[in-house]
Amino acid sequence: MSSGPLYKVLYVLVHSIFTVYEWITDALERIGSVFVDFCHGFFNIQRRNYLKNEIAKKNKIPKHLTVLLGREEPSFQDLANIVLWCLASRIVFLSFYDHRGILKKHQDKLEKEISKKLQHNDHVIWHNIPGSTYKNGFVGRKIHIKLLSQDNGKTSIANLAQRLSKSESEISDISIPFVDHALQKDFEFPDPEMGISCGKYLSFINYPPWQIRVTEFLSIKSHYRFRYRTFLELLYVYGRCEQRLGK
């Protein structure tokens, strides 16, 4: 923070110009999306079909999709939409992460929003209610949902270290697959292959660290008014990500 006043003035100026620029592009985008909603544009539908086709062709759909709310307050309606789209895209595991645990507190609200939108053959299996068991033999589409907060991350690794200290297991038994297996039991879901992060800036905000080794993170500005078409665009981009796994 040294330098003369000239630099400081320029610093403020550059950032102010950028703020105005962002403000204008955001406003244009909002107007644009209202316009598209209004005419339910022909191009929109065409693009949607194209994306659906391409995604089907690639046949690469994440097994577990995780949504990072970032610093946004949850919009239950928009989150419920994501559940529906995942059902439609055959994504089996869906998780929502907010570091403050607001969603966990208001799970009932989310459940209500979702149940309004479900078709009669759709099944949602919640992984947050302790003791709720996994039922087999559903007819129709099903999706597993888990709400995540900071407690599912570093805390669970520290708890594991505590448990191991009490147990009989040898130090040499503690290997990566061993830890992975133990954490998996807590986490229940497979590691997410794809993450959607909300907000202009990507930060994991204490997302469970062990699980995001190879997660592909894609950003959206906000999950408010998140559109089906945007969701498909993201799946399309995910389908094109190539993982080399070190090779």
Add this chain to the structure above:
Amino acid sequence: MSWIADNSLTTFQKFCIKILKCGPIPEHVAIIMDGNRRYAQKQHVEKAEGHSKGFDKLSDCLSWCRELEVKEVTVYAFSIENFKRSKEEVDQLMQLAREKFARLFEEQDKLNEHGVCIRVIGNLALLPEDLRKLIAKAMLMTEHNNKAILNVAFSYTSRDEITNSIQTIVEAAKQGKIELDEISEELISQCLYTKSNPDLLVRTSGEVRLSDFLLWQTSDSQIHFTDVLWPEFGIWHLLGGIFKYQRAHKQIFKLQEEETSREVVNENVKLFLNELSERRLRQLEIYANA
């Protein structure tokens, strides 16, 4: 090319750096230097040439960071997973590492002058013995420098590091050095290889994943993915990343305030941590004298 590159910035670039420095600058930047092989393919040269270009870019980037007064840089040079590549390529990479680490000793004066401390983080036990010796010697040589820190993640994965930290803690608990209720997130952090968390993580070449790099340490970092291939990474890409960091800084700052309730480390834990760093130092000396 050497570790300490001479600064080749133009007047205009320096001018822009001075402007950016009026705002918050990340103290610790982590970089996943990806895209060397794609660059080689694009330029129709050998893979080894791409990797070598990648190293040159690292020393450029370090000189830019010095100008920006970024205190610590952590780079992902070689993952444990990379051992799976063809023997030819792994051998080439090990050879490049040998040359570069050997070169450090020639540049000892320069390193000391700039106060650069070089640390290699990773599972050194997996490396060829001669390379491990070089690395241990280099670390011991620059150990007391403290103006700038360069962490080179070599033979590293984050899961391996976290597992190592758990092992260390469980062992200490079983020996009665620490109590069960002293085992916490904070303690796991303290037993990792790194000493501070990056404020900004940059990954080049358009990939949007962490690939097992600093999973634990980046939990409140600003993440910046950029499409450019690492050998083509320029000062403007770095400044762009810093600019974005400044845009986001207000938010990050808020989050850190939420988390001020850090646990106080007690005497017992302090004792254990001191012993741990002593033990790691001794291990390095054993490697260096092997």
